[in-house]
Amino acid sequence: MYSSKQGPTISHLRVRTTKDAKKIFEAVLRGHLPMVTQRLDPDQRRQISSGQVYVWEERSSNRSRNSSSGIERWTDSISWGQSHVKDEFLFYDEKERADTVYPSSFVNGSSRILGWASRGLIKQTYSVYIKLPPGSPELFAKWHMTAYSTASTVDSLFTVDNHLYFPFLQSMEYPPDRYTSARGGGRMTPPALPSRPKTKEPSLAPLDFLRRTVPSCTPSCG
Numbered sequence: 001m002y003s004s005k006q007g008p009t010i011s012h013l014r015v016r017t018t019k020d021a022k023k024i025f026e027a028v029l030r031g032h033l034p035m036v037t038q039r040l041d042p043d044q045r046r047q048i049s050s051g052q053v054y055v056w057e058e059r060s061s062n063r064s065r066n067s068s069s070g071i072e073r074w075t076d077s078i079s080w081g082q083s084h085v086k087d088e089f090l091f092y093d094e095k096e097r098a099d100t101v102y103p104s105s106f107v108n109g110s111s112r113i114l115g116w117a118s119r120g121l122i123k124q125t126y127s128v129y130i131k132l133p134p135g136s137p138e139l140f141a142k143w144h145m146t147a148y149s150t151a152s153t154v155d156s157l158f159t160v161d162n163h164l165y166f167p168f169l170q171s172m173e174y175p176p177d178r179y180t181s182a183r184g185g186g187r188m189t190p191p192a193l194p195s196r197p198k199t200k201e202p203s204l205a206p207l208d209f210l211r212r213t214v215p216s217c218t219p220s221c222g
Contacts, residue, residue, distance in 0.1 A: 006044065008052040009033050010166060014157040015053065015147050018088050018181070021126045023160050025143055026174040028055045029130070033166070038071065045077045050121070050153040058127075058142040074146050080123060088181045094120035122149050127182040131175075142182055 010033055015021050027033040036056040040048075059070035080092035124147040129140045149157065160169040 006036060006038060006040075007034075009036060009055040010053045010163075012051040012158050012165070013053050013147070013163060014051065014149055014154050014159060015089075015124060015126070015145070016159060018126065020160045021145050022128070022174055022179050023169050023172040024053060024055060024145065025128065025130065025179060026172050027166075027169060028143075029133075032168065036071070039075055042077070045075075048076055048078070048121070048148055050148055050150045051157045053145060053147040055143060055145050058144060060138065060141065070141075074125075074144065076123075076146075078121065078123070088126060088183055090125045090183075092123040092125075094122070120150065122151065122154075123147070124149070128179040129182050131178045131180075 009028060010024065013024075015024070024033065028035050033055070036054045054074075056074065057070040059072045079095045081095050083090040083092055085091075124145075126145045128143055130143050132138060132141055158164060160172070163169055
């Protein structure tokens with residue numbers, strides 16, 4: 001389905017909304033797109049370019065899972081400025097670049113001046129807790145999407161609605177409760193599970209009551 005050599009989950013794509021991102025997550029979950037399972041090596045980091053999207057799982061702190069499963073943190077060897085929040089996304093601009101106007105078509109059609117570079121990379125991140133299918137070792141996992149673009153090329157990228165090589169993304173559907181935003185949730189703190197109904201504990205008789213009800217000893221006792 002895809003090369004064994006690790007590369008982006010998908011290329012030539014811009015992610016406009018969280019719905020777009022969840023469609024990509026769902027495609028990875030179903031095996032239609034590859035998940036990045038190892039940190040990028042130096043050559044792969046140098047090849048990062050506009051339109052590349054990487055989906056990766058955060059390494060679980062749960063000892064029941066394979067200790068080699070997932071990535072502890074994302075590393076691309078690029079120096080980034082402070083994050084900018086837009087909806088559930090975090091955006092970072094490559095440092096030491098000139099300010100520019102953010103393209104109106106990038107996120108929800110809204111134009112803002114955010115100080116991003118006309119020639120530098122923009123990193124876009126989104127994190128979710130994913131409800132795993134029945135039979136999985138755990139109920140939840142934490143997945144991340146890391147996407148790259150530039151202000152000068154973002155308008156030329158495909159979307160999930162018109163991607164030339166992955167047309168199935170347009171009709172990709174997912175259960176509404178499968179993905180929960182992890183923003184502000186800290187490390188590996190999945191959504192609370194529904195509480196199980198509590199069974200009524202049998203109550204013990206008070207000691208004074210027992211003393212009053214125990215028959216007194218008669219001459220036949222002992």
